[in-house]
Amino acid sequence: MSTALVRTSPDAGLARPARAARLRGLGAQALTGLALAGFLLLAGVLAPLLAPHDPLGQSAQSLTGPSADHLLGTDEFGRDLFSRVLYGLRQDAVVALLAVPVGAVVGTLLGLLGGVNRWADAIMQRTFDVLLAFTALIMGVTVASIMGPGLPAVVLTVALVNIPIFGRIARNAVLGQRNRDYVVAARVLGVSPTRVTFRHILPNVLDGLIVQVALSLSMAVFIEGAMSFAGIGITPPEPSLGSLLRTSIAFLDQNPAYAVGPMVVVTLLVVSFQLVAEGLTKKLLRR
Amino acid sequence: MTMTPSLSAEPTVAEPVDESMPLLEVTSLRTHFQTPRGTLRAVDGVSFDLLPGETLGIVGESGSGKSVTAMSLLRMVRRPGKVVGGEVRFRGQDLLGMDEDQLRTVRGSGMSMVFQDPMSSLDPIMRIKDQLVEAMLSHGKFSGAQAQARALDLLQQVGIPDPQARLDDYPHTYSGGMRQRVMIAMALANDPDIIIADEPTTALDVTIQAQILDLLAELNRDLGTGIILITHNLGVVVRVCSKVAVMYAGRVVESGPTEEIFAAPRHPYTQALLAATPRLEADRDAPLLPIPGRPPGLVEPIAGCAFASRCAHADQRCHDEAPPVSAADGRAWSCWRSAETGVLAPQPRPAEADESTAVDAEPAAAQDSSSSDAKALLSVTDVSKEFASRGRGLLRRERHVVNAVEGVTIDIAPGETVGVVGESGCGKSTLGKLIMGIHDVTRGRIEFDGRDLTHASRSDRDWFRRNVQLVFQDPMSSLNPRMTIGDAIREPLEIHGIATGAAARTRVAELLELVGLDPAVAPRLPHEFSGGQRQRVVIARALAVEPRLLVCDEAVAALDVSLQAQIVGLLQRLQRELGLAYLFISHDLATVRHLSHRIAVMYLGRVVELGPAADVVANPLHPYTAALLSAVPEPDPVVERSRSRILLQGDVPSPLNPPAGCRFHTRCPIGPMVNAERTICATQQPELAPGVHHAACHFSGELRAAGLEDPR
Structure with a gap:
């Protein structure tokens, strides 16, 4: 009742923080993650410019070790592994940046709907239960067996895995906010339920969702890797981080550097997204 | 700006054991919190003492430092807070210099505390008896068998009906008032000399509050336990305490016998607080006088008197120079305007x-x-x-x-x-x-x-929404934290088609003005306002639809x-x-x-x-x-x-x-x-x-x- 610290300062006259200040507000951890992830994804997007060789171009020099020309050596068909890793990164960028937003938006919308309408909620909850019952890889097998392996199957799998996750978070957040006074106040003022949901509730539940986006991005990399590793993801000769890892196993004794490239990149990518997620959690959710 | 009042025991209190020696002496106590904005002086030079068997009320509004003072006495202030100066003597021993082991012998058996929320202060998975026994055994004053027997006595003493049966119950089977009685029983368990009660009745209903206050007064009378009661409620102080210390901005601004302070306050803050408090017996025509402005932030150093900017009596000296501590006839106060005479002019009515x-x-x-x-x-x-x-x-x-x-x-x-x-x-x-x-x-x-609302059509409901509006209890939670207050007030205008665009902006400004806020604050977010200002915003929003x-x-x-x-x-x-x-x-x-x-x-x-x-x-x-x-x-x-x-x-x-x-x-x-x-x-x-x-x-x-x- 009378702790001096409870009183919030009035910061009178301060304008809204500028974008730079808000970025700094994310904290060192999240910023480090963001920088690392940005660097890796950019490298993937710019692969055609950065790659020293054609990722599909075969040559006679197979399974050489690292050299000045081939930074990571070559694979069993004499293709430059460094270039293949860059192009593989590109595939992962596509998966992560396409599938995660789709899953996040669809899942959030369904979750919000469920939080507002009781019937929609019942249906949604059971659907989410079913989706959650599949582990990512089983879901991948199912999707790939229906539409055939390849990039689209990976994207769809990642999106499907994310829908119930975001749905549940959004729904719980809505339930938590729904009886807050400001929501009641809006209803009493005659604000329509849809407007209440999007104008009042959504901005207040966004923090949790943003953190989940960062987590889901790392999961997307992981799922792509797992699916391609299992042979139901991105199909050869297209390179991907997962498929590179898979083939590298057979040649570990001839070119140990074969596995190093994709392994390091996958690890860095996952770690960077995790850093972002963890940093955001500290900043956004523990206020 | 410390004060050392020479406080005498009141006749209404139990016979003091040793009148010459105070049980508790607090001198220039200072507790600061390190915050990102700087050092927050939550307690800034508080002095008082308590004779055996006395009842002292510490009153003040939120942020005045009264709870932090209580926590400081037992060195229970958590980081980033720290007791940085002063002296706390309990029976002559310096509490601030003790190590943790010595301190533990004082906590509970010398001084014990009762907190505001009885719901969360008891362990939900432990029987009441076990909690009481544990408290007693931890000090070694009682053997196991003695503690078992005493647990029953204690419950009886604090007025739990059917105590034998209730001993084996878990806390959730007790009501709020009963839990607060159990908390008091636990505070009594080791027969302390002083009970510090921090807002012990604030979470309780008024009839239950009356029971708990009577219990505290009774314990003081029958056992001679000294009581320090911390509260924001002036009435609660009157009911229990013979002595009162009024806190403002981390300092005691006035202290002395309750009757005298309420009859003739010598500090303008006490006077203003009394004039702002609604009473049952007051004439309905007698207006409440609000205290203008808001308390100082406690981070910026204050040159003069901390209350000067809100004070009706203040002159230039009050703003420039810290007032001296005056002490006379058992009272102490620190105000320039009453320093010499000990008489404060009546509060001027606002023009x-x-x-x-x-x-x-x-x-x-x-x-x-x-x-x-x-x-x-x-x-x-x-x-x-x-x-x-x-x-x-x-x-x-x-x-x-x-x-x-x-x-x-x-x-x-x-x-x-x-x-x-x-x-x-x-x-x-x-x-x-x-x-x-x-x-x-x-x-x-x-x-x-004349229109039936219980079976209202949609259009009737819309009409009704424009006529009846709601103001909530908690002004923080009734405003969307992510929406500027201007948007919040504009929203109903637009939804009901009352005004849009520039007209809506003008109306928002009018509404803010109507509730006494500067229209320039419209682009700010709710967290930038104080509680009272937020409630004004909530009222402005409700008035936007021109309800009746x-x-x-x-x-x-x-x-x-x-x-x-x-x-x-x-x-x-x-x-x-x-x-x-x-x-x-x-x-x-x-x-x-x-x-x-x-x-x-x-x-x-x-x-x-x-x-x-x-x-x-x-x-x-x-x-x-x-x-x-x-x-x-x-x-x-x-x-x-x-x-x-x-x-x-x-x-x-x-x-x-x-x-x-x-x-x-x-x-x-x-x-x-x-x-x-x-x-x-x-x-x-x-x-x-x-x-x-x-x-x-x-x-x-x-x-x-x-x-x-x-x-x-």
Whole structure:
């Protein structure tokens, strides 16, 4: 009742923080993650410019070790592994940046709907239960067996895995906010339920969702890797981080550097997204 | 700006053991918090002492440092807070210099604490007995067998009914008031010399508060335990404490015997606090005087007197130079204006009385309160609300029905304020929600301006939304934290098509001005405002649709006294200017009395008494009203010590299973529990008799003794 610290300062006259200040507000951890992830994804997007060789171009020099020309050596068909890793990164960028937003938006919308309408909620909850019952890889097998392996199957799998996750978070957040006074106040003022949901509730539940986006991005990399590793993801000769890892196993004794490239990149990518997620959690959710 | 009052024991207190030697001496105590904005001086030079068996009240508003002071005494301040200076001597030993082991022997057995929230202060998975025994064994004063026996004695001492059986129960089976008794029993367990109670009754209902305060006073009288009571409620201090220290901005600004300080304060803050506090016995015409401005931030160093910027007496010297500590006849104070004479001029009345809480003439319609329904703005007729709660178990077959509101009939005339009072669970908030249409009524009719709302069409509901608005208890949670206040006020304007674009912006500015805020603050977010300012924003938003009735649900309960008076003043000014009607729901009888033309008293879902405010307070007809009134502590020692008291036994029964007949008969001081032949109370539901001032009681008007304005 009378702790001096409870009183919030009035910061009178301060304008809204500028974008730079808000970025700094994310904290060192999240910023480090963001920088690392940005660097890796950019490298993937710019692969055609950065790659020293054609990722599909075969040559006679197979399974050489690292050299000045081939930074990571070559694979069993004499293709430059460094270039293949860059192009593989590109595939992962596509998966992560396409599938995660789709899953996040669809899942959030369904979750919000469920939080507002009781019937929609019942249906949604059971659907989410079913989706959650599949582990990512089983879901991948199912999707790939229906539409055939390849990039689209990976994207769809990642999106499907994310829908119930975001749905549940959004729904719980809505339930938590729904009886807050400001929501009641809006209803009493005659604000329509849809407007209440999007104008009042959504901005207040966004923090949790943003953190989940960062987590889901790392999961997307992981799922792509797992699916391609299992042979139901991105199909050869297209390179991907997962498929590179898979083939590298057979040649570990001839070119140990074969596995190093994709392994390091996958690890860095996952770690960077995790850093972002963890940093955001500290900043956004523990206020 | 420290003070060392030479405080003498009061005659009302138990015989001091050793008058020459204070139990507790606090000298220039300073506790600071390191925050990102700088050093926050939460406690900045507090001095007082406590003789054996004395009762000291520390009062102040939130942020005054009273709780931090209490925590500092036992060195329980958590990081980033730290006691940085001063001295705390308990029986001559320096507490601040002790190591943790030595300190532990003082905690509990020398000084013990009772906290505000009894719900979270007990371990939910431990039996009450085990918790009491554990507290005793940890100090080695008692053997296991002794502790077992003492646990029973303690429960008995703090007034737990059937203590033998209750010993083996878990905390969740105890009510809030009973848990606070257990907390006091635990504080007593090791026979301490001092109990520090930090807002011990703030979370409790007023009749339960009266029980706990009586218990504390009794322990002081019978056991000679010294008590330090920390509270924001001036009435609570009067009821228990013989001595009082008033805190402001981390310092004690005035201390001395309670009677004298309340009769003639020597610090302007004490004076202002008293003038801002609503009283039951005060004339309705006597306005509450809000304290302008807000407390200082405690991070910036203050050159002069911390209160100068809000003080009605301040001159240039007060702003420039810290006032000296004066001490005379057992009192101490620090104010330039009364430093030499010890007399403070009466508080000047504000020249422009528009935000003071003077009350205009009764509204026309309230004069004949039996006004026909045609004139009523809102009429609630025989309304009931049942909540069904499902039973446990797989099939959830059992159904319990809670009658949150039953057979309530009230009407409100245009421009009238009807206050609804009652303890928690009496259904007053549910009634408000029914009127707002947040809940649907189970039975009965609610009409606004002649239109039936219980079966309203969509367009009727829209129309209704523009006519009836709601003000909440917590101004922070009733504003969207992500929306600027300008947007928040503009939203209803646009939704109802009242104004758009530039017109809406102009209207937002007008509304902010109307509630006393600078229109330039529109682009700010709610967290940038103080509690009182936020409540003004909430009121501005409600007024955007130009309603004719505002339902205020505990609208000032979350605010400090000085801010409370500001908001009460604002509500009254708006009523004068706009002709608004209010349904003012509150647990605080004094505020309701101050603001309302008529008062409805609710108990367990029913209105038990309804009548003109002054009449209900002066001549309560229902025994519950009388008991409720007598439970409210008045911030006036003269009134408080001369009036008769009715102490209700026990707790409010569960609304799941309300008593048959009159719902109050199980606790009634004139009912069948006292007069065995009055069986009618237990069998027949009394109806609210028609009339201007009426009560639902078979023996209405019998218990008048507690009336405050009755000749005593």
